[in-house]
Amino acid sequence: MHKNFYSRVNETVYDEVLDNGMKVIINPKPSFNSAYGILTVDFGSINNLIRHNDKDIQVPAGIAHFLEHKMFDKKNYDISNIFAKYGSENNAFTSFNQTSYLFSATDKIQENIDVLFDLVQKPYFDAKKIAKEQGIIDQEILMYQDEPSSRLYFDTIANLYPESPLSNDIAGSVDSIAKISEADLYNTYYQYYLAANLNFVLVGNIDVKQVINSISQKEKELNLTNKGNMEVVNQLKSEVNQQIEASKPISFNKTSMQLETPKVALGIRGPYNQISGKQFARNELAMGIFLEMIFSEDSDIYQRLYSDQVINESFGYDFDMEAGYQFIIFASDTNEPEKFYQQIMIEIKRVLNNPELIFNQFELIKNEEIGEHISMMNSVSATANQMGDKLNGYTNLFDEVDMISEMNFTEVIDFAQKFFAGSSKTINIIE
Known part of the structure; x- marks a missing residue:
């Protein structure tokens, strides 16, 4: 077991790779x-390929999210x-790249861990229950289609990466969900x-050695070795990334939903991320x-854009960076969408050409980020969700504090300039 002590914040993180290859990370509090x-x-919504009988087959969009739902439903019971019974709350969520299953509890922690492992590692699917779930998810999809902000976000991503796995909603579509079969679920699961x-x-409040020993024993009882080939999984993920990279952005799109105030999004696609x-x-x-140096509410640029009514309280942005893709989406409600996206790009270009304009914000933003x-360290859920993954070398919340502390202004500007120099954009309006 590997132990890493973070003296700055007095936290310890333990990690171990079990005999079957599973990574376990524990932060005792x-x-x-x-x-x-x-x-x-x-495994998330973009991973739409499986290898079956030596052939790469595309499975229906939304299958990762569908699997997430169906994992709770066992043969004669719902695992929730x-x-x-053990006094815990449980949930799950699917993103473009991952599916996560979780619980929170104050008692019977080991029992809840066992249930969580049974949930994820004991699949059960049948045609009748699949048909019932298809109806439930159909309604979920249609509800999100009627939600303008959600529609704006996912449509903008689809414009940035059209005809690629990223262009599909995480939940899929009504048509794609209808195609999911029992065999699709089992083949994708395995x-x-x-x-x-x-x-x-x-x-949280746990005994590290006891938990590691119990998990190791649980995995032996489940007798789950790698029932597949991680080399194949990595090949399939690489194929997906190539599809995403090969897509050509759509520069402009407008949709009508009869809104009182139009919604506009400026999507910026960065260069291929390796x-x-x-x-x-x-x-x-x-x-x-x-981005915080430019667009935090305390910045001079934000205040000027707000005073000029280019942005308002609805303004927000999101930066997403994963294997194979990275993008930023700026969004707002506005009656002048053209003015909005033009001014956002003008300010970004002005700062990239004259970084000294935001230098005085640097230490302030760094301190705010550290704070x-x-x-987040005061929350077990926030800490757990910031413990890193394979992609970022399991860089956790505590590592990031050190990284932010040692980061300099030049490093920040250099990365931003490379991102925008290799970028393309899309404008998406819903009115």
């Missing part, structure tokens, strides 16, 4: 009353009821839900700091 566990598979493609994070490990984490932090990270 003895002064807390609760614990939070999250079991994540590196077992979590309730392709991606490998022990070596899973990682388990536990944060960085991993600690440098990936540094780049991600650098872009976050760069926010330290605040």
Whole structure:
């Protein structure tokens, strides 16, 4: 077992790779009353390929999210009821790249861990229950289609990466969900839900050695070795990334939803991302700091844009950086969408050409970021969700505090200039 002590914040993180390849990360917090566990598979909505009988086959869009739902439903029971029996709350979520299953509890932690592992590693699917779930998810998809902000976000990503796995909604479509079969679910599950493609994070009031020993024993009882080939999984992920890279952005799109105030999004697609490990984490932090220096509410630029009514309280932005892609989306409600996206680009270009304009914001934003990270350490859930993954070399919340502290202004500007120099953009309007 590897131990890493972070003297700056007086925190310790333990990690171990089990015999079957699963990564376990534990951050004990003895002064807390609760614990939070999250079991994540590196498989999300963009991973739409499986290899079956030596052929690469595309499975229906939305299957990762559908699997997430169906994992709770076992042959004669719903596993959520077992979590309730042990006094815990449970949930799950699917992103473009991952699916995570979680619980939080103050008692019977080991029992809840066992239930979580049974949930993820004991699949059961049948045609009748699949048909019922298809109806439920159909309604979920249609509800999100009627939500303008959600529609704006996902449509903008689809414009940035059209006809690629990123252009599909995480939940799929009504048509794609209807195509999911029992065989699709089992084949996809056994392709991606490998022990070596899973990682388990536990944060809270726990005994580290006891938990590691119990998890190791649980995995032996489940007798789940790698029922597949991680080399194949990595090949399939690489194919997906190539599809994403090959897509050509759509420069403009307008949709009518009869809104009182139009919504506009400016999407900026960065160059193909091949960085991993600690440098990936540094780049991600650098872009976050760069954007905050320009668009935090305390910045001079934000205040001027607000006074000129270019932006308002609805303004926001999101930066997403993963293997194979990275993008920023700026969005706002406005009656002058053209003025909005033009001014955002003008300000970004002006700062990239004259970085000294935001230099006085640098130390302030760095300190704010460190403060926010330290605040997250007071939450077992926030800490657990910031313990890193394979892509960023398992850079965690505590590592990031050190990275931010040592980061300099030149590093931030250099990464931003490279990002925007190789970027393309799209404008998306809903009115």
